[in-house]
Amino acid sequence: MIYRAPPPSALLVEPLDAFTAVFHRPSGITHLLVPPAPQILAVLTEGLTREALMQRLAAEYDLADADPVALAARLEELVDAGLIRAE
């Protein structure tokens, strides 16, 4: 399964101290994200499998807990929110 974020033009991303506010233009819904959601969203501009996403995150960040189950939960949450698509 490939996870994909919308193109950058569909999102308005604004870091706000502890949160990152993301306005999703197609739905008109604003989301408040905390790490690692904004980082996942940024990496998924390019569609990736969960395994490939984990590798990319591990390459870019010092992952304290590279737990695939936790990553799956984060992805599910982003899909439920309509911020990414699973195809």
Next chain:
Amino acid sequence: MSEPERPDTSADDRAPTRRRALMLGAVTASAVVSIRPALAQTAGSVLACEIPVPDAGRAGSYIADDGSVVPAGTQGAYPAPGRPFKGQEVKQALAGGQLPGTTWESNRAYVNYIRRLQRGQGGFTCFASLQMPRG
């Protein structure tokens, strides 16, 4: 799956010099809170939805003073307006305004018709959404 897993042990030139820490978090933790614009959606639906007078099943019929649908040509009743009314127009009419293209009398008849809408009739959902005590 795009590339085989490879432990990052060697001095890989792709590795940034300083890497930020990131926690994936507990499985049950939540990283997303969505703020759904209920108010904006209501306003949008009010603007967009339509109420036909009368509904399509009785198109061509007239509307009596009390809002009932009567046969075309009935004395004292009003022919159907040429187009469905927009939610916003109905909202204004319910607040004492007048539907566009109507006389004082025909407006009263059409508003009475709309007030009598029942579930299952064309325009009922739109009418019901105008009654929502939001905004």
